[in-house]
Amino acid sequence: MSKQLRELKGVGEKTEKLFQKIGIVDTEDLLHYYPRNYDSYDEPMEISGLAEGSVAAVQASVVSGVYVNKVRNLQVVTVTAADHSGKIPVAWFNTPYLRSTLKKGSIFVFRGRVVRKQGRLELEHPEVFTPAAYEEILHSLQPIYSLTAGLSNKLIVKLIRQVLKEQPLYNEYLPEELKEKYHLADYSFAVNAIHFPLNMEELLTARRRLVFDEFLLFILAIQLLKEKTEEASNAFPMRPVWTTEQIIEKLPYKLTGAQANVWHEIERDLCGHRLMSRLVQGDVGSGKTILAFLAMVMTVENGYQSALMVPTEVLARQHYEAFLSLKEEQGIESCRPVLLTGSTTAKEKREIYAAIAAGEADIIIGTHALIQEKVVYRNLGLVITDEQHRFGVKQREALTTRGNPPHVLVMSATPIPRTLAIILYGDLDISIIDELPATRLPIKNCVVGTSYRPKAYSFIEKQVREGRQAYIICPMVEESEGLEAENVLDYTQKLRNILPADIHIAPLHGKMKAKEKNKIMEEFASGEIQVLVSTTVVEVGVNVPNATVMMVENAERFGLAQLHQLRGRVGRGNHQSYCIFMQGNQVEETSKRLEILNKSNDGFYIAGEDLKLRGPGDLFGIRQSGLLEFKLGDIYNDADVLKKASEAAGQILSLDEDISLPQHAVLREKLMSYMKDDLENLGL
Ligand code: ADP
């Protein structure tokens, strides 16, 4: 059914490679490469009514000759266009072929962005249509796909049209009664209409069906996996050890009640007759790391190795250092930790691999991929993932040593309302740390406009003088054409001119080399760098308790859950901490969302409110970061569909536990292929 892309007209080796870059290998992948947004082609407007910043169409005649200028290395083609209401200059970049089209006196529809150049409005790089051609697409929604350099939207559209034309019908795999019960569109219709909807209603109907499918397949898959994990018995139950009691006793703080409870749950799991598959959800700063360390120590003292996986190198290093200090402070002789990350040299890696294989290293901390590749464990008993949200059966199988699969503990700070967590983590037992250390002062928040910056800077200066540190978050790494948002590089320069010279300011972002990032993070952790201007690379897990100010520029560009994670970088020590959300626009919607953060520091409350604020119409709004990334569905925006899909999954499984009945044959096929490909993409 599915063909290689090469078999399509217009796809050569080069194009094929480009598609591979965005994960498209065959026509099936292509069909499920959904638009990231849609352009709507509305009635042309009058030139006098054009508003700066909008994208608009005008029907106008060319009333001037064609001028061609060179600006830097751009060739700019300009004409003046006019309708009965007025005139406007229209400019294109690097499109010399337009010169012959734009004959004086001819009428076109121009559709593009209205910008202000040297004080007057101009139509920038519009698409050009004959009035008849525009009439044809009027009111339609045209798909916009995410591209990669060298691949045009036009080409993707053309190829998808080609595939849909050759094979307009797709096998329905949902039982009829389910489709009726949940008012779902046909699969074939949905696949067609998600790319080329005739109107908004069609788009919404198609999208709802596909989102439902995504969720349903996901839920069915984890339910099937769950059965597998439940069968997995714990061949060698562990015993509680004295060392963990001592560690808890000697910590410079007392575990919160919630931490103690969760620790006991973990301890019980490790000693039980079934393998542990547990999710620990705890708000930022609730103290998850120490629980991970305790579990690892217990595992080691029972004679097994344990591994801790994290998504970033910065975090891996931090955990490693933290474990080393714990080991030193408390004289924990039994554990021999190693760190494995991308910047570990080849030579070091070989040595570490050998130590792991020989069982000479027993606490292995590192980034995800590294722990899976090439590492042969002697006897891995426990895998913990921090901030990864998911850990699949496949990964567990990959780590199985001597025929024994390890226990799995997943730690996440992403607060998902319980009703959704039960659905999404159906295969895991859930523990919640619902208490912050009592010594913590609640973070003080404010939402302000950019005019507040000078005050914010002098506040930061004051905090630095008191010995504290600050984070400033910018949405972008460097300046980018057309995007009005603060960027780390320019901001750092600017700030160096504003704050006194003896305050050490440094930039941090994901495009830096790992070595450089590590160095900066270490200098920040040790207090040498006082103000860190960073992208969201510090979002997860980073722990510098001495930092007390978090200032987020362009706060409107982040999702609420993400802002909450960012804020979680402060308020981790005993000093009063502050969070400044800098709102770069004046949209009321944004103010309302930010107000939620302003009012509360409770991640679960925030997630719940976020859910209420978002309507089903919010299709392409800000996605929550870090959470399971479905192609179309968003667990927050589409929470209602998620619940319906969960209900439907329950119904299917109650009839057909392992999805083997003949009426589910097509569904089963779909599910199997989903489990093979998509779950892997979701990190399962
Ligand atoms: P998270 O849950 O966000 O991963 P961490 O485990 O990094 O949080 O803990 C944040 C900070 O709180 C660390 O500096 C840690 O030492 C400290 N901490 C952990 N538990 C407690 C506690 N019960 N009382 C006081 N401080 C604690």
Ligand code: MG
């Ligand atoms: Mg953490």
